[in-house]
Amino acid sequence: MQKFFAAIRNASDIPELWDAFTGYFEQHHIDHLCLIHIPPPGAHDFGKVIIATIGYPDAFRRRYIEDKLYLDDPIPDHARHHPMPFRWSEIGEMRKLTSPQISFLKEVEQLGIGDGLAIPVFGPHGRNGYVGLALGPHNEDTSDELLHEFQAIAQMAHQRYCELLSTEETETITLSPREKEVLVWVARGKSNNAISSILGISANTVDTHLRRIYDKLGVSDRTTAAIRGIGCGLIAP
């Protein structure tokens, strides 16, 4: 176990990370594995859903991304709010499902992946996701001890993934100190006039700063600018 832990933690690129990650689960006879990460709005890679799988039909995998099936998947929706691992089969009891969600679950069931474990994982800047493990006859009864280990491995892999992402991140947006200051107040809901009073500068200057912020962030309104700023970690909570 320590071997895989170390390999995940020290992986120098994403394929290497994925190898270590799947290697671990293969040892535990997990034959269906998926890792899903939906980048937050405002992130530079928003829209690129990450899904790495073992044992899932390739057609389904493609459909999941291209047909935006992940929008109907209730698992990430639940995982976003609740850190504790849960069974797919429990999801109906935990939350009201919409009809697209129900039909999505039926489709998954027809793939022969009826039940499994979802392990929510969390990262910086709202980079959340989950690791899905199908439970088959080999591993129906997962001990608590093993579950803890799965959880630790999953979380560690996700964190390493986020770390690798941020080093690979080419598109680096930088705001000047003054611009950040303005954006912070924008995110607090202040009007240009209010910000000008707070910072002791003219409202026109606030306007100018804001225009440059829009320009740098590639947006054209204060709301998305603020969300993007938070999503990219440019401004602090």
Added chain:
Amino acid sequence: MQKFFAAIRNASDIPELWDAFTGYFEQHHIDHLCLIHIPPPGAHDFGKVIIATIGYPDAFRRRYIEDKLYLDDPIPDHARHHPMPFRWSEIGEMRKLTSPQISFLKEVEQLGIGDGLAIPVFGPHGRNGYVGLALGPHNEDTSDELLHEFQAIAQMAHQRYCELLSTEETETITLSPREKEVLVWVARGKSNNAISSILGISANTVDTHLRRIYDKLGVSDRTTAAIRGIGCGLIAP
């Protein structure tokens, strides 16, 4: 180790969690321990910084919260962006420090807690924080293996903490489906007019929905409404 892991995972309230958490680290001769969690803006508990400590002077702890010393603490600032554990002493090399940050670090050093390990932890809705472990003569050389364990324990404790928070959360804001739909488009930066076209309703109706959203969220502008909606997990990424 498994004993503590299980105790953390199954803790039924926050004091119990904290007992299990500190119990684990006491076994490893960690005499200075802190756990810091700054709730995100928009969360119902925003402003209530959580800091649980072992071995820190009580006066410092109070100052940290009351005098908002955490705003000058560069550790959470770094931990927010980078999931991998790091040494406090390394922070100067990793990022330019502002002068309040430098004087904060000096103050900590004078407490006799010169160097230590910061383990970033992440949770749902941007509930991030870190666990700080002072390194003394007893544990200067922490093996990789032990570090992985620390990381797993810290992350698990934080996740359990978030889970407990959400069950203890009394103030539950609920938006109607239509309101959520409107808020999603607000968060995408759409104007009322644009939203009215998208949803096929009149701009006046969008306006009415929005007013009720402001009312429910306790805000009075679209930007904070959107941020609050995301922060509370009311609307999805």
Added chain:
DNA sequence: ATGCACGTCACGCAGCTACGTGACACGGCT
């Protein structure tokens, strides 16, 4: 059957936002 939450719509108005367009000074880099 009487609320209550929800979803829909209307008018007006003060104030704010986004954007076009332009300007000037300071400091660092080449």
Added chain:
DNA sequence: AGCCGTGTCACGTAGCTGCGTGACGTGCAT
């Protein structure tokens, strides 16, 4: 010396926002 990023400021304007105020139908729950 010249360029570029930064920070400051100005004027105008079409369009948008937030809020006061009021209304009506539907459906669920007590």
